[in-house]
Amino acid sequence: MEIHEILIKNYKQLQDFQLKLSSTNSKLSPLSLRFLVGENGSGKSSLIEAIGLIFTRAMHDESPGFEYEIIYSVINKIGNKTYVYLTNQPGRKLTGRLQVRTHSQKSKVKHAKIKEYRFSEQTELHPNRIFSLASGPNNELEDVLLWSPLKSLHSDLYDKDEKISSGREIEINYLESLYKKFLLEPVCLNFDVKTAVYILIALFFSMPRVEQERVGFLEKRRALLQDIPGLTPVGFSLTIGEKQIQSLRVKKANSENRKLPQFIDRFYRLLEHSWNQSYCSIEHTNDGQEPKVHRNFYFPMTIENEDVFRVMTIGEEEISPLDLLTTFMVASRAGYLKEAHIQFSHGHSKQILDENELSDGEWLWLCRMGLVLLAQNGNVDNVLFLFDEPDVFLNERWIIDFVSDLHRYSQVSKFNGKFFEKGYMNHEYFIATHSTLMLTDALPTQTYIFQKRNRTKENEIELEAAQVQVSTFAADRAEISARLFTNKQRTGTYAQEKINQAIEERNLKQLNLIIDEVGPGFDRFRLEDVRLSINPLAKD
Incomplete structure (x- = not known):
């Protein structure tokens, strides 16, 4: 499966949130990977939770308690792709709590004929599985994928039981x-x-x-x-x-x-x-x-x-x-x-x-x-994986190998009608991460940055997400960090302060002292440049 567009209103920080997801050239990456990057509190985990809530509730004809629109696709056993438009927005013609449309073309799915029967019965349109694995104690996906939908179903059962009358037993x-x-x-x-x-x-x-x-x-x-x-x-x-x-x-x-x-x-x-x-x-x-x-x-x-x-x-x-x-x-x-x-x-x-x-x-x-x-x-095809910060606790070697091993362990022997050949199932992986090392394996069409914007009139924070403008694929880690996370700062704040102080004071003795401690990179070049401007005979 593959999610193409999503709109969410009034879920946690995602007040009026929209994101369009690009398709990746399958020759460069045969897996559908979605890397969500941004500062803490920028909405990455909330999006993963919202996606889980949308599907767990929709598969049982429920609404998750916030408005949404989503377009995604699933592929059947003979390889045909179906695009699905799913929404619960008021003002739309809903079957129960949902509106469902399907089409063979993404550009036409929003205007396709409305499905008149329950979405819970249309299992061919559902994710086959949704898997997640908690990386820490604050992960809320157990509530999202289990307890919240169970409580909702239980509430509906109680309400129906209270109002039971002739013909409602079915x-x-x-x-x-x-x-x-x-x-x-x-x-x-x-x-x-x-x-x-x-x-x-x-x-x-x-x-x-x-x-x-x-x-x-x-x-x-x-x-x-x-x-x-x-x-x-x-x-x-x-x-x-x-x-x-x-x-x-x-x-x-x-x-x-x-x-x-x-x-x-x-x-x-x-x-x-x-x-x-x-x-x-x-x-x-x-x-x-x-x-x-x-x-x-x-x-x-x-x-x-x-x-x-x-x-x-x-x-x-x-x-x-x-x-x-x-x-x-x-x-x-x-x-x-x-x-x-x-x-x-x-x-x-x-x-x-x-x-x-x-x-x-x-x-x-x-x-x-x-x-x-x-x-x-x-x-088992069309599985959705929700991985929130899978880099937590991993050593650098495993982070280096993470995307490569995802491809490695996702490869299967598929029967093409005549014989078995190596290929991949139609699964999708949503990965929220802070790891610049992991992002060196992420293509631009797979990487989406979440940012906080101040609303000038209401003085409120608005969250936005969009595909990265500068590729992180095979890029230098310090450059990724500087461009995506630290406003062009490439070193820790304490080291940066000491380096800037030495440059401003232009004291040769202090410059020599700190240059002896600074490792290779842009800031060492800055210090060397200042030292040479003071004493052209100075050497590294």
Whole structure:
């Protein structure tokens, strides 16, 4: 999928916000990447949140609480592109709370025929998945992608139930089906410090079912592990409350005539299949509450050869990586899965480590790139990734490799009707960043700068965003920083003050002193120039 235009009114700092996004030459970058840059508080994160709210609400016939227009495109299985115009603005003819138009041409989609049926039923127009991974404690995407739409659906159910009358039961039933589907067959998944471990378990304990996809998957998984030399996964554990297990068993026993939801059923069968490897533990509390009994399941990693780890199975059924990931997330959200941990060995040491022994940077790198790799499934297209400051905690080496590895881990074997060939799915990545190093891999058509403008009459701040005018691609980092972020300042303020003071005083002794400390670059040239003007015989 690809977002082309967006208008937002009255969401946080985005009061009357418009942004048109350009298409990138696929020969230069086959991925749809959108880099959002700007100062803190300039609206980058708010735009990412707003996009998440628009889709999570629209897919359930809801409105996010602010006005918007959006034009985006999706590509179907045979390669045809459909442009979608979606709005909730008052004064428009709306079906429920939304107006939806589609067309094969972007220039004509705003004036195309209005779709008369619910957007929630038009699943071919939806993002197939929306994924995000929190980089820090202040990330609000869990609320955006889960709790906010759930509360909205719950509110609608309550309102309809209060006003129920003859003929309204169908509407109530439909809302209930949307509510259950949102929880039990989720499209939108945000991973935080607790749930990101499911990404690594799915990555290392499962493989694609299609043989042609497995080869590339294994190669990329091996390369990702090599980013942390000596790290080898050896197993993972799941902890489930005994009461939750009993509840699952009762539901399973009562579901003979009606199956459990797909992912809950898979989770239950996974536990039953591994029951002999489980054991009980007791959690005591300090508040006088009754001790809690948990059941712990351990799944060891068996290495079939140097590169191929055991494939997760339930009986004869192999579980694909994305299905395993979704199974754990659904079980966690439903309250059945209390916690999970993955264990590693490191180098030749016999010591076993869990995920908490990794640094923040190692953890986020493995989880984020692992999530990208898990999404490269031939049956899952049009995925939207929302990455807010993915450079946080990463070392410079990984930031240098970030865009290159996005391309690397996004490449898949696609069937063209005759044979498999390397290519890319139609996913889109929104990336809010402050990293000038990451921007050296960003093309002008992929990079959008957010700026604050003062309204002269109202004395208010207005946010604007537009494509960068000067390319950052392969540019010098200091030049990017000077032009985009620091008003042409290339060094830290303290160093700049000392350099300017020495230049203004024109004291040769002080100039010699500071020149001995200044590294290579423009400011050293300035100092050398002043020193030579004072003493032409002076040498570096």
